[in-house]
Amino acid sequence: MIDQILGSQKENFEKVIEHYLHELSGVRTGRANPALLNTVSVESYGSKMPLEHVASVTVSDAKTLVISPWDKGQIQAIEKGIQMANLGFNPSNDGVVIRIILPALNEERRKEMVKLVGQMAEKARIGVRNVRETIQKEMKKAESDGKISKDDLSAGQKKMQEAVDGYNEEIKKHAEAKEKEIMTV
Numbered sequence: 300m301i302d303q304i305l306g307s308q309k310e311n312f313e314k315v316i317e318h319y320l321h322e323l324s325g326v327r328t329g330r331a332n333p334a335l336l337n338t339v340s341v342e343s344y345g346s347k348m349p350l351e352h353v354a355s356v357t358v359s360d361a362k363t364l365v366i367s368p369w370d371k372g373q374i375q376a377i378e379k380g381i382q383m384a385n386l387g388f389n390p391s392n393d394g395v396v397i398r399i400i401l402p403a404l405n406e407e408r409r410k411e412m413v414k415l416v417g418q419m420a421e422k423a424r425i426g427v428r429n430v431r432e433t434i435q436k437e438m439k440k441a442e443s444d445g446k447i448s449k450d451d452l453s454a455g456q457k458k459m460q461e462a463v464d465g466y467n468e469e470i471k472k473h474a475e476a477k478e479k480e481i482m483t484v
Contacts, residue, residue, distance in 0.1 A: 300447050301455035304437045305462065308430055312466050315426035319470060322419050323477050326412055331358045331401055335388075336366075341380035343373055353377060359398075366390075366397040404481075412481045420474040427466045434459050 321361040324334035341354075350356065354368040354377055366381075368374050371394075378397055380435045381390045388399045404412070435456070442452045 300441055301438065301451055301458065304434055304441065305459060308437075309462075311430045311433070312427060312462065315423055315430065316466060316469060318426070319419060319423035320405070322422075323416065323473060326416055326477060330361050331364045331399075333364065335359065335386065335401075336364065336381070336384075338386070339380050339384045341373065342376050343446050350377065350380065351423050354397075362403075364399040364401070366399070367395075368397075368433070371395070379477065386428070409481050413478050415424045416474050416477050416481070420470050423470045424467055427463055427470070431459060 308324050316327050321337075324332070325337050336356055337349045337352050339350040341350055341352075343353050352367070353370070353373050354366045357365050357367070359365045363376055366377060374392055374394070374397065378392050381388060381397070381399070388401070390397045390399050437458075438447070438452055442449065447455070
């Protein structure tokens with residue numbers, strides 16, 4: 300019974316980690332990365348679409364992203380979408396492609412990014428805690444319904460805490476790696 304409860308919530312733990320890694324990919328380091336533009340929406344044919352649905356994003360060198368629209372008529376809308384996303388980039392348009400040259404990160408901006416990574420890690424830990432609370436409620440309900448014994452509850456809580464510790468360690472590992480990447484000049 301305990302394994303069923305833990306197994307049913309494993310997917311929720313994984314979703315928390317997946318969301319955290321997705322958010323981390325959008326944090327800017329010193330290098331160009333297409334994931335930096337994940338939050339950009341483009342007004343295309345009367346509806347808002349993610350940038351990757353209307354153009355391809357490639358890295359031409361360590362500091363430059365190149366956006367190639369599939370429909371050249373969309374180039375202005377893409378440029379406007381990048382500016383509206385307020386990412387601090389200044390796109391340049393040559394009529395065929397849009398280039399974004401990433402400005403160098405100064406020490407102050409790097410420290411801000413590290414703080415942001417810390418906030419994202421804390422949100423992920425809160426997500427893991429929320430899943431843990433859900434599991435605890437399910438286990439206590441199972442015990443009060445007589446489906447499991449007090450010993451099973453105790454063993455289940457120990458197993459659950461080991462899982463939570465593992466996920467928190469994974470969050471910490473990813474945060475430290477991202478912080479190191481940001482602070483590397």
